Amino acid sequence: MLKKRIIPCLDIKDGRTVKGTGFIDLKDAGDPVELAQKYALQGADELVFLDITATVENRKTLCELVEKIATAINIPFTVGGGIRTVDDAALLIRSGADKVSINSAAYNNPALIQDIATRFGTQCVVVAIDAKQIDNIWNVFTNGGRTDTGCEVTVWAQKAVGYGAGEILLTSMDNDGARNGYAISLTNAVCDTVSIPVIASGGAGCEEDFSTLFKTTKASAALAAGIFHYNKLSIPQLKDYLKTNQIPVR
DSSP: OOOBEEEEEEEEETTEEEEEETTEEEEEEEOHHHHHHHHHHHTOSOEEEEETTTTTTTOOOOHHHHHHHHHHOOSOEEEESSOOSHHHHHHHHHTTOSEEEEOHHHHHOTHHHHHHHHHHOGGGEEEEEEEEEETTEEEEEETTTTEEEEEEHHHHHHHHHHHTOSEEEEEETTTTTTOSOOOHHHHHHHHHHOSSOEEEESOOOSHHHHHHHHHHSOOSEEEESHHHHTTSSOHHHHHHHHHHTTOOBO
16 A cells, blocks of 8 residues: 555645635634644655635735745645646745645646646646535535536546546545545545545544545545644654554555
């Protein structure tokens, strides 16, 4: 089994880290630069930064903040939010991002995936998919979780791979912030559909949730936010637990 990755996520609004439930009821969770430094020192394998209101507010990602974080850490750094063009992606990569995460813009214009992959390589392109169950079918939502596309998640995931996505960041809106475990059926469906790494996101509440994810799905990484931000669990604690449970981690 390949070693699994543990990835903290910084959801950013107005320059601060926030955390909500089901993409709403956002609460302050701290200074993003301080949190980024903490997670890098604790042994996080990567860090994800999502400017969660950039698309809705029709603006670009906060590049100055990206640059500050990139300077403060020494681990792979993925940045998303408000990326609509290859030039937007280039600006973030120049600011210190190792990968870019595209969500609504990728769905609305799949050629963007191909354009970024052609310029920077598929390893730089993370396609983020926000999923919510509608009548027992997992649908893709865009626009910060506000718009139901009516497209089934595995259909879009497969299409994204065809355009050159190097990785899928899969978030269950139903599980987000609920701390009742990851969406196993959703994760399995996507992992069984695509041949690229899948990062599972949404629902981590305790060590067992990570263990269940890795033992019952092919997810290559687990992303979490609130459980780390509010010191419910530290990354060293989690990695020790997973190693004890025979799950290989970096």
